[in-house]
Amino acid sequence: MNRTIYCIIKRSLVLTLGMSLLVSCKKMFDIKPEDALESKQMYRNVYDADAAVLGIYGKFAGLAERYVLLNELRGDLLDVTSNADTYLKQLSTHEVAEDNPYADPRPFYEVIINCNDALKNFDIMRKENRLDNTQYYQRYTEVGLLRCWLYLQLGIHYGSVPYVTDPIENVNDLKDESKFPKLTFEQLLDKLIAFTDAIPPVYLNQNTSAASPTLIMPMNNYPVKDGVFKFFIHRRSLLGDLHLWKGNYLKAAEYYKAVMETGTTLTSSADQNVEIYDTYRVSNDNSGRNTLLTIGTVNPWSAIFSNDLAEKESNFERMWILPLDKDFAPGNPFIKLFSLSGNYLVKPSELAIEKWQDQVRLDGGLTDRRGQNASYRMVGGQPEVLKYLKKFDPLSPFETTGTWLLYRAGVLHLRFAEAANRAGYSDIAGILINDGFALLGNTYAEYPAPFDFNAHKGTVNGQWYRNIGIRGRAVNQNVSFDAANLEIDTENKILEEEALETAFEGYRWPDLLRVALRREASDPNFLADKIAAKFDAAGSPDAGEVRTRLSSKANWYLPFKWK
């Protein structure tokens, strides 16, 4: 009997042991990865939020090559070389197959998915008071606007795209079709504008190290001042762009103008010099160095693309710029792409070169000084895009650090001009692209905002008294406008000026497409003619085919690979 009891006790002991093992299970089977961060360990404090922002911009930097190729090679200023593969040729001739790696939308979504993830979690963090209002909005804006920028790019290139705003946390989210709504470009613009409208206007000012001391910090050899500050998206100019695409010209002009007048008399900001007469105003600061003018033996204008990040005058121009540092992934993809000592896959088109050569300078000579030896150069009879190569020396093949310039004052002024022209202020547009307000005193000071430009020079200078205009800065003669067809002609001239000023920087295809969409009813072959001109100028037999292809709007967009 005793024996039996003894047995029972022992058995129950064993059972208890087994049960206790099971109870402590949960902990035992929830092991945190040590070389990755599990989702529940993320977004606990502001440093995690900063890490999310930095991660997103780190990934974003990898889009540089794709951005330039899609936006320029599809346009009329960049052409393929004989080294280019079929896929690049497809981009150029607008005959893109779905398997074309350059046309894969996935890299954009790789950044977008991280934006979605961050935005959702920022909301949660704010709710749980892990972020205060400023911390929240600064980061939310940084990430949210970047996502808008990415979607704008997707809309431009693919037309209809799935507008995913959910972070897709696990595979179950994949089964929910509603998380992948496919929107047309128009619908997409509405969504993007709705999103940006919800941001409190105070957070449309650029972020500063004072507002986000943990986020805006020196990086590698990039000090805060004039450097780090500009790594993040330029906020108001994006809003201007969205409205410009949408056709809200006044709204667009307002946003642009606000940026053009960023400059203040308080120039002691830790983050950046925003000098009242020069910052983003396309000015001549009368410094004797003739800042950014295309004069002199050393053409200062081209320094925009090669100067150090902290260089003062360049920062009057640069608005959003990312270094492509040789020491950090993804490095600089442009050397291989453009350089004759690299792969030399793309080159300036004949058309682009002709455009510069046809310009008349103030001194009466031909050829725009923004062309040869500034935007491109001839090496052994072969044209090479110089904007990305100026610092590169083939004899030091590993010194590849360069920059990816995403927004600058020149573009800003051209966009403002485009908006102003369509808003009924073609005269203002004309002045901005010609020689500016510098000599115009207060003629335009009383125009309704945002089209008012006070260039009075006297004891109290008008803020625009140094503005020399895009062509003025390029020391070119002014262009004249056809009064009979003023709006269209001005727009055409703006587009021409864009080609001269911003070639190869990644604006061309969107600019042409935007105008083409705007004129779809009146001039359906606008885009086809523009792009076909590239092939005509190069004497390529593809011209006719490309013209035919682009006569159909369906072919304006790349095929969207769904899986």
Next chain:
Amino acid sequence: MYILKRSVKKLLISGLVFSAGSAPLLAQQADTLERNPVVKNAQTIQISGTVTEASTGRPLPGINVTVSGFSAALTDENGNYKINVPHQAGVILFSGSGYQLKEAALKGRTTINMALYEDTFSSVYDKAALPHGTMLKNRIPYSVVSVSTNGAWNRPMETPDSYLQGKAAGLDVIRRSGTSDIGADMYLRGYNSIYGAKQPLIVVDGVIYDNNSYGSSLIAGHQNNPLANIDLKDIDNITLIKDGSSTYGTRGGNGVLLITTGRAKDVATRLDFAAYGGYNFNISPLPVMQADNYRIYLSDILKTRGLTDAQIQAQPYMSDEAGPDYYTFHQNTGWQNTVSNSSASQNYYLKVTGGDDIATYALSLGLLDDQGIIRNTGLTRYQTRFNGNLNLSAKLKANVNLAFTRSEQDLNHQGLNSMLSPVYLSLTKAPFLSPNEVSETGVRSPNLSDVDVFGISNPAVVVSQNLQAANSSYRFAGSFGFNYLLSKKMSLNTIAGVTFNKVRENSFIPNLGITSDTLATAIGYNQAAASVQRLFSVYNDTWLSYNHNLNANNNLSANAGVRFNSSDAEYDSGLSYNTASDDFITLGGGQSALRTVGGSLGKWNWLNTYLNVNYSAQNKYFITFDIAADASSRFGTEIPDALSIGGVNFAILPSVAASWLVSSEDFMADMPFIESLKLRASYGLAGNDEIGNYSAKTYYTSQNFLGRFGLVRGNIGNPELKWETNTRFNAGIDAAFLKERLSLSVDFYRNQISDMIIYEPVYTSTGFRYAVTNSGGMRNTGVELAVNGRLLNRENLKWDMGLVMASNKNRITRLPDNADLVTDFGGAYILSRNGEAANLFYGYQTNGVYASDAEAAASGLLNKTADGNYVPFSGGDIRFVDLNHDDIIDENDRKVIGNPNPKLTGGYSNRLTYKRWGLDALFTFSVGNDIYNGVRASLESMSGVQNQTENVMNRWRANGQVTDVPKAVWGDPMRNSRFSDRWIEDGSYLRLRSLSVTYNVPLRSQFIRNATVYALAENLLTFSRYLGYDPEFNANSGVFSRGVDIGMNPQFKSMQLGVRIGL
């Protein structure tokens, strides 16, 4: 002390009742039993008979004759015995030292004569080690193979995995390469997973043996083989459970390999010593061009590069004018012999066993030294093992196992297109160059040559001491087990083990003689690297055993327990470039800006609760039921339909197996030619938990942004991620005829793998390429056959012949969206398609070479080149077949051009003993598998300055020339050498895998117990049509690398002479 001894005695008696031991102890105890018979039924039946030796017919005295739990007897000097049995349906067990164990069913008979074979005879009554003790094979209802190694004294250079080749039907064993100790990949019944584990679970002395390597090797093509840390001579028995038992739950999906290491068989002190010396034969070279033909080829290829005749003539290596470089470029070097050589091996082994009533021990020490056939490579392995058994009290037994192994190995890089692989370089290096610098007058300097004029490394440097590729590893595995007898029927058992494994690699690639690396920010002239792989694992298995004889002929036993395994793996690596000179070979000597570090960490826990019930009725009906409930840190948290306890999901995997020993039925009594006939069937689930440590979780990985670190999403987590389930059905027959002279075992199986892990493509707009999901399915069906026959059975001459073979058919049954999966490996494209085998070669079909430009033009075909252009073919290009008739040759013209899975694999063994002589021959074979000869593809691609095979001398050179070798064009722009049926070869082979001749030296000494002399050979003969070095290789254990020859170190012949002395 007295009490202790008595209890030991008691324990032994009860132990005897439960197990069927074969030690001499049994005889002494048998008397005790007979004096105190456990009489349960007064109506006992007396059985009598004679036991004889099977080979001679001589009567055998002193053989134990027992009826389990009832009675026992010994045979007298005439081999006669008499024994009482309780029931007519019972069985009698015969055993004796030096003889096999054998069971006889009564079947209503009262006279049972028994012929016994020697103990090394392969029999249906062999013991097989199962997770909870040993069992006679004829009583096991599921499919097992038990391999008694008998010390494997005649296979000293094998690792346990390679030893199993040709031994077990259905276990396809492929040796990875010719590197020493590299071992083999074992696939039981085909691939049971695409991305998960594919190799059987290995359990050594009750403890799970982690056989994975954690982290990739710094040395290309190498992988660490943990199983090599077990010396084969330490192993007593290897049992492979193919099927039918789900006791190991989610880790048993690939079968279970139970390894039992040697213990003391009795208390007498015994010492075994063995020493071997061997010779490894250099491989025979492949036919590559010599200097004269190579130069002609070179000038042809340079011409297609756009060089003029004059420019080619001006090249230093083309000039026949006397000059300072004349001798540098006018050699004729057989490079293959500069990188490989014949070499020596040696092996020493010492084992001591012994003890007393309370404790027995077995201690072994070993040293292996094998130089391999690549120059300056070699392995030194030191190994120790201690196994002890302790009888602590009448009820408490303990055992301890400790093993420590240390290996130091100099390796070489392997693989195609490598600037470091001696095998590849030796085939492609220009033969007119010399390994050493040559003076103006043709005198050869001792200095090795630098990178050549083409920028190709010097193979002699790659195998010199200047290049370091060292691997040193150690593994400690220790376990301690208790067995406590709670009652006569019940015992509590536990075994706890720790494993610590560390693999350190050091690599240095010198500047001199090796092509430099172009890095992102600098030229890497030389490279120093180091890495450490570490595994720490804790294991415990605790279970309750119950064993109850319901009556004389019905037995119920059960085991219920918990296994827990916690593992922690770490991998760290560092890489630096440009040390001050080739004499500074440490990681710290490199340029700091070029230093990179990497690594990974992995931790996981696994819990397996199990219940095992065995029931045997009438000693002829056997049924086993197993069920396992597994939890793992790898499983998702939201698995639908899974059992969840306290938020933890469990995999419930049951299995049932039943067998019917037909031969024990009374009606079989009149069919004496049927010794044994068993029908069995099993059905059950097993799982595979190698689904990634953290794939179920959503996690973030670090992302640099100009030197600051951010975090980005690393994956799309899958909280529903679960184990792969293998639903296995098996039906089989085990039979023995003619008093076991002939025995055979046949199995049919069908393994359906569901919830198979797939990297499922997801929407582009997720930003990810794939999510890890359980969305695949696969099926393996097949037949296995094992036949053993004793052809000659005389006193002095015995001949055993064995054949095992298996045929497996693999089919994918489910893929997401039924989309084809095309994977590339080593230049080959591998197709996985629903309804087909998982890994088919998917390439272009060819039909000779266009004899002329006109003929090519007439075909009207356009070729899609690598950069996407469409170019017409011309004379001398390969005639690719336009399968879809769109006049374009592109990836849509690919088709299945080969299947790397063999139709039939197996082994054929012969064992001949004549007096004191023994001859063992094992043949292995593989039939019907295709190989992509990547080495040949590279050696006949004719695209650059690399030397090629002699076959390219038949290359197309002029219009009208009819040949099957295309023209030589720089860079091969038309991709004539693309993955096509040109490189697919029949990989079938038959190999004399091992041959041994042994001689037992007659001894008069009292001191020496026995002495044996061995003459051994491995890989002596290989019959194959394969054009590469050798048809057996496995670049990695993955599904997609099967049959893709990327130039691993080839297998080679070796011979050893050895002696074994027992004291």
